[in-house]
Amino acid sequence: MxxxxxxxxxxxxxxxxxxxxxxxxxxxxxxxxxxxxxxxxxxxxxxxxxxxxxxxxxxxxxxxxxSGKILDPTIAEQMMYSLLEHLKAESRLDYFSGMEITPTFSKSVYATIRQLRGAGYTKENFPFDAFLSKSKADDLHTILKKFESLLERSKLMDEAAVFLTAxxxxxxxxxxxxxxxxxxxxxxxxxxxxxxxxxxxxxxxxLAQVRGVQTVEKSGIRSISWGDTSTLSYIYDLENAQEKPELAYFTAKTEELEIKEVLERIKSSNLPFDQNVVYYTNSESYVTLFYHLAQQIGIPLTFGEGFPISFSRPGRLVSGLLKWFQTNYSVQPFLDLLQEGLIDIGDEASSKGKIAGYLRELQIGWSKQRYLVKLDEEMRTLEKALETAEKEEKMAHLTKQLNDLNWLSKWFQAIFKRLPEYDSQINYRSFLEGIAYLLRNSCATKSGMDEVGKTTILDTIEKVLPYANEVLSSYEIVEKVKDLLLSLRIKQSKAKPGHLHVASYRSGVYNHRANVYIVGLDNRHFPGTTSEDPLLLDRERKALGRNIPVLQNTGQENLYLMNQLLAHASGPVTVSYCHFDIHNNRAVSPAHLFLQLYRYGTGIHEADFKELKNLPSYLTARKVIENKDYWNRLLSDESKKVLDSELLSHYPNLEYGLKSEKYRQAPEFNEYDGFVQVEQEALDPRLNKEERVSAAKLEALAKCPYSYFLKNVLRVRPIEHIEYDPYRWLDAATRGSLLHSIFEKFYKEIKVEKPSVKAHENTIQTIAGKLIDRQKVLIPPPNERIFAKEVDDILACCTIFLKEEETHSKSYRPLHFEYAFGVRDYEPAVITLPSGDTIHVAGMIDRVDEADSGDYHIIDYKTGSTYSYNNRDIFKGGRQLQHMLYALAIEQHLQLESGKVQESAYYFPTVKGMATRVTRKQDDVVRTNGLDILERLIDVLKSGTFTMTDDENDCKFCDFKAVCRRKFYDKDVLDVKQMDQNFEELRRFKGVRAYD
Ligand code: SF4
Incomplete structure (x- = not known):
């Protein structure tokens, strides 16, 4: 300078x-x-x-x-989008006729038109010959013509019009x-x-001279006037360099460590922040990191390019609202907004936790209507309960709930009035107005940055509204709003006193801060190349001339800019790059400029890239900048560490963790592996007759006692959300129970008649139709296409069922449907174990048939996959007990003679299941073995030995993977634990697995 x-x-x-x-x-x-x-x-x-x-x-x-009003680029892009939509609808485009009009495409077209107009081309002097394709030239001419007349009609002037008029x-x-x-x-x-x-x-x-770097030729008023040379003028002309530059270099394993090292160097220099500047080659990698670090440790920073709007609460609110809309107003994205404190629903509302509870309990799932319908239904139920409630406490509780729901319902009504239906054709303007309404009335702002974010979004919406006339699909509208609002940046700032300035190197040529740091000098980000722009190819750009940049020169331009920045530097310069790409798990090479600076700084002119590998590189931050740096340093150092008790006393969770780690690595089975001091009288169903066992619970216990403990003893539950899925109507469980209901209702309707395809095809289809319609009211399908597809599948299952029943009914007749015991007011079935003790069993048998022989046959409908069922594995190591348990239960419950149930079958009347029946003969061996399994499993409950499964395949679909952390066990240690001689029950449990 x-x-x-x-x-x-x-x-x-x-x-x-x-x-x-x-x-x-x-x-x-x-x-x-x-x-x-x-x-x-x-x-x-x-x-x-x-x-x-x-x-x-x-x-x-x-x-x-x-003169007209000056055209704002945001409005220009919106106008271009509408213009292209019109031209496409009127089939006036040829080259671009196959292109979908997206915000990205219209932005690119606008950029092209802007360049053409900036080059002085108009509809009158349009350079048709410069284009390689005639139809592209024709289309661009049509667009340009239309754009110009739109400007004229709207009395707007774009940049080119301003220069031409001036x-x-x-x-x-x-x-x-x-x-x-x-x-x-x-x-x-x-x-x-x-x-x-x-x-x-x-x-x-x-400008200070830049030697040895070719600059793109510019003449006249755009040319460069060269001044004196500086020390860093010679980076690419080392032979003629005369002074030793003040250069420092380092590399780091991650970008985070790179910026921490920069901060450490600034700190050690004892210079105030405002005598330093950091330039980056890539905003995405560095701005976020600098921002979060600054937030955590309170460094005063200014950002030349500002931040993405998503750093502010209003930006995150818009993003969350789009997700809420995209999921057809599913409850979970709304709860996310609430829990993150992005949406402010007012002081009169009940707590966030309560609202989440109400919305989940009501099984709203998704869709605007369901919020209102379900809230209304619940309010009616509460009103009825209130009428009959006698105790004051109960009445007060119900009244509070009623008020909460009433308030919530009104709040949703007000909000939903402003937001469009999902999956409809949506007016862009109303959608933007809805977002603006929510931002004005329900956006929680907590900082100056939030206020700036809110104003920026509202101003942008305000600008675009008069031009936002189109009607769009849900998908298009989300894309457009994302493009308009979520690409905004806020808080762009010049370098301020007292602040460290962080900016792109492209804005650094006129920097006057003495200490310069350049981060991100790797070959992915610098000098960078720009691929061809398909709308204006480089050959076309050259032919068009008139200052239109040629993209193949981008790398060269960037190299010159960086060298110019360096040539102007008046003090020490530190350059760095991150040598590892964590996302792609591969090494990253430095930019050639980095090597050249190294050669210059060290005087080793022949140095090559290999030599750079010897540069200092840090795996962890050299000094503790934030808490995690301390722990990372300890973790990366492989020598064994003993954390003293004084330190641990500050971190009780760490202390618990270390203890549990120690016990889990021990060969003995202990309380960290599932050994629990249980109250036998409560858990053992032989002692506690109130404790009713079911097939599902016993099978779960056999599959993995530890998961049984988490679910049935500790009562840990994963949070269940009903999620909107645009490609699915019913989940597997709901579809299964719908099919169960159809089959049951069908048999009840035909009474004693034998099922026949000819006679009953219509009957079953009609029953299915009615139940499907009822289900549709309870759970609306995402769209009619998906609904029709799933209905077809259900009807096909009915046909398969009917055909199979026609054959089956030749030798069997149904006696009972949904036969219940031990549930609601039904007496439990009582089963006597080999020890002579009894247990009470609860369950519901889908169907009990009587064979011509007079024997009973139990049927369990299965609507899932047949994968786990075969004729060989009768008990599957205890995981399939239902067939035996139900046989014993019904014989006892109906007071039948032992052996009356001859068979139990898993029946798959579905398209995928192809009416497969997997039948288990209930002979003496099966019964004896089954009872032995029951006794062994109940001993697990009695002894509190809730060991983990010995087969990791059981973990595949387990909800508790994150809780139990079985995968952190050493396999051999787990095997030893599970055979611990001190626990007879562990070996008895192993015995269950012996029953295939
Ligand atoms: S992940 Fe495996 S070991 Fe852990 S609870 Fe689930 S089934 Fe058991």
Whole structure:
């Protein structure tokens, strides 16, 4: 910056009182130049910084009487989207006729039209010949024509129109001194305007020389004026370099460690934050990390490019609302909004926990209507209960619940009025208005950044509303809102006193902070290349000329920019990169510039990439910046650590964890592996006759005693949400019980008649139709297509069932359906175990048939897969007991003679199951073995030896994987534990597995 400041000083001295205008690319650059000038102790009078666009606007406003309003780019993109939709609907596009009009596509088209107009091309002088495809040229001409007439009709002026209008009225001003920034980024129309504006004598601010890097040729007012060289002018001209640069380099395993190392170096330098600047090559990787770290440890930071809007609560609220809408207003995304504190439902509402409880209990699942219907139903139920309640306490409780639900229902009614139905054609404007309503009335803001986020979103919506006329599908509307609102950035800032500034290197050419850190100098992010733009290929860009950039030069431009930044650096420079890509689990190489800087700094000109591997690299932060750095350091150091008791006393959970780890690694079976001191009188059904066993519970116990303990003793439950699935109507359990109901109702309807396809096809289909309709009211399908598909499948299952029943009924007749015992008011079945003790059993048998022989045959409908059932494995190591238990239970319950039930069958009357019957003969061996299994399992309950399953296949679909952490056991240790000689019951349990 020395040459630049010197030149500016000269000009200010030569024209002390004359108005001096420096034409810059942006105000930020203007401010940077001004600060660099002032920092040298210089001051000026009448020095102004203006962009070419400011000057054009001033000229237009001064002279053009009927100039229109300036077009905002957000509105322009919206207008382009609508315009393309119209052209497509009217079949006026040829080359782009197959393209879906998405926000991304319309944005790209707008960028192309903007470039063409910036190059001075209009519908009159459209350069058809520059395009490789005639139909593309025709389409772009049509779009351009339409866009121009839209601007005219709406009395709007885009940037090109402003420059063209200004050019008509521009006057040269000899009374002003114009000074140009070097390397001005001007479109063709801007350049033409500036050319007309400038008097004979103009001046240009020089840049420090960049040696050995080719710059893209620019002439005239866009050219670069070269000043003196600096130490870092010679990065690519090492032979001629004369001074030793102040360079430092390091690499890190992750980007997080990279920025922590930067902070550590800043700290050790003892320099104030505002004498340092960090430039990154990639915003995504570094901005988030810097932001979170700054939040945690309170470093004052300014961000040149700001943050994504999603860092603010309003941004997250919009994102959550879109998810809520996309899932057809499923309860869970709403609860997420509530629990994260993003949606504010007012002080009168009951607690978040209670609301979550109500919404889950009511089994709302999804859809706007279901919230209101279910809340209403529950309120009616509560009102009835209130009428009959006698105790005051009960009445107060019911009244409170009623008030809560009433309030909730009104709140949802108000909200849903503003939000569209899912899966309908939606008016874009109303949708945006709905979001704005929620932001104004229900958005929780807790910081200045939240307020900025909210205002930014509301302003953007306000701008677009007058042009948001289209009707879109649910999918399109979500994409459009995401593109409009979630791509916003907030809190862009210049470097401020007292703050460390973090920005893209592209904005760093005029930096004047002494200490520069450049992070992300790896070859993925720097110099970067841009692939061809299919809308304007490089060959077409070259043919079009007129300052339209050629994308193949992007890498070269970036390299020059970075070198220019370095050439201007006045103090030490530290460069770094992250040498490992965690997401793709692979090593990352440095950028060539990094190597070149290394060669320059070390003086080893022949150094190659291999040598960079010796650079300092950190696996953990060198100094503790946040808590986890301390622990990471301990973890990465392989030497054995003993955490002293004083330290552990501050972390009781850690202490528990270490203890449990120790016990879990011990060979003995202990309380950390499922050994529980139980109250035998309560858990053992032989002692506690109130404790009724069921087939499902016993099978679960046999599958994994530990999961039984979690579920039935500790009563741990996973939170169950009914989730909206756009590709499915009924979950497996609901579909199964619907089929059960159809089969039961069918037999009840035909009474004593034998089922026949010919006679009863209509009957079963009608029954199915009615029950399906009832189910549809309870659970609305995501759409009619999915509904029709699932209905077809259910009807096909009915046909399969009927056919199979026709054959089956030749030798059997049904006696009982849904035969219950031990549930509701039904007496339990009593089964006598080999020890002579009895247990009480509860259950519900789908069907009991009588064979021609007079024997009984138990049927259990299965609507899932046949995978786990075969004719060989009778008990599957205790996991299939129902067939035997039901045989014993019904014989006792109906007071039948022993052996009356000859068979139990698992019956699969479904399309996938192909009416398979897996039959288990209930002979003496099966009964004897089955009873032995029961006794052994009940001994597990009595002894509290809730060991984990010995077969990891049982864990595949287990809800408790995250709780039990079986996979952390060493396999051999677990085997030893499960055979612990001190526990006879463990071996008895192993004996259960012996029964195939
Ligand atoms: S994950 Fe496996 S061991 Fe753990 S509770 Fe579930 S079935 Fe048992």
């Amino acid at each position: 020395k040459s630049l400041v010197r030149e500016l000083k000269l000009l200010c001295d030569n024209f002390p009182l004359t108005e001096k205008i420096i034409i810059v690319d942006s105000f930020l650059i203007g401010e940077q130049i001004n600060e660099a000038y002032n920092l040298q102790g210089y001051h000026s009078i009448n020095l102004k910084f203006k962009t070419a666009f400011d000057l054009a606007v001033e000229t237009t406003e001064l002279h053009a009487i009927s 050019s008509e009225f521009v006057n040269k001003r000899d009374d002003l001194v114009y000074i140009l920034q070097s390397n001005l980024q001007l479109t063709y129309v801007a350049e033409e305007f500036i050319k007309q504006l400038l008097p004979e004598n103009t001046y240009k601010l020089p």
